[in-house]
Amino acid sequence: MLNYIWFGLMMIALIVGLINGTLTEVTNAAVNSAAVAVEIALGLIGIMAMWLGIMKIAEKGGLIKILARGIRPVARFLFPEIPDGHPAIGAMMMNITANWLGLGNAATPLGLKAMDQLQSLNPSADTATNSQITFLAINTASITFIPMTVIAVRAELGSANPFEIISTGIFASTCACIAAITASRLLQKLPSSRASNPMRNIKSAEKVVEND
Amino acid sequence: MIDTLTTAATAAVSDPLFTTIMKGISNLAIPFLLFVIVLVGFIRKVKVYEVFVDGAKEGFDVAIRIIPYLVAILVAIGMFRASGAMHWLVVLLSPATDLISMPAETLPVALMRPLSGSGTLGIVTELMNTHGPDSFIGRLASTIFGSTETTFYVLAVYFGAAGIRKSRHAVASGLIGDFVGVMAAVFICRIIFG
Structure with a gap:
């Protein structure tokens, strides 16, 4: 799809x-x-x-594993291909939390680390797995509690209440996030997605562990 | 009933106190995280300095790995924006905005949102300058801006870091999220701001 969009943008331009x-x-x-x-x-x-260094300490200290075990039920539902307690789950959780807190500077490195760890479970070098796509969906439509930039612009332009768009923003971004995650889980069932799934030959998470 | 509830919820969430608390948490989150991670590592006999340096080494590689993906996406989007094609797209799609009672002025915000964060902010600022930040258009534009991330940028950076070129249904999922975000923004702004 990206091939078509890229081609389209360029030709139209x-x-x-x-x-x-x-x-x-x-x-x-x-x-x-x-x-x-x-x-x-x-x-x-x-x-x-900086964040990759800190993450390495968290990994060696066992914190990422603890975090990953804590959200096992949610992770099992959203990312069935990832083995229980895999460090990728801990990294993903830290990324999502950083996003919620509006810490973009921390969220991106943590997210890239998580994506890289998901890649370690991917038998293909260049094709996204279902887990990677769901994780990307969470990040392209992440829930925003305080849209600081737009609040600042509103204040600058003399809004009577620059903060009044916080609640509408939380509602809209939550809807967007649920929709993106649901879409990623439904679209992976399409025949074309199944055929391109790099993990199509691997039955379950356990199998991946055995292959390690 | 639902109206009263949503109004009450808005009042609670839009209160500066909520913002103060959230900002407080955000400010403390990173120092807290650093404290816990480094302390637990140290107690568990992790050689914190050596391990940090070892992890940090990867930072350079990841940043470099992203470059081709980011160049590809940003160049195509930059060209598209500069050509003025967005104006045509707006004309083409504007009949649809009436159907969902969305002011046509806010359509460029929705269309630009997945492509460029700074571009969208520019349009939102311009709209609020013209119509006022407390107009319906200003409020809706602000809400749409906060409703999703810049889908194509996030895709290029995150998949670039993992070396993923074949994105399968990732773009479709992201764009469905963006679309639903805009719909939800129009819906909630109509209810709350009238």
């Missing part, structure tokens, strides 16, 4: 750019965006290193 006479802007945007992408990635190095 070029054709509309030609018709609108904005081709120069389109080309400039391509060059600038590429530079911005690298800046964003490089900007992550420090914070990534």
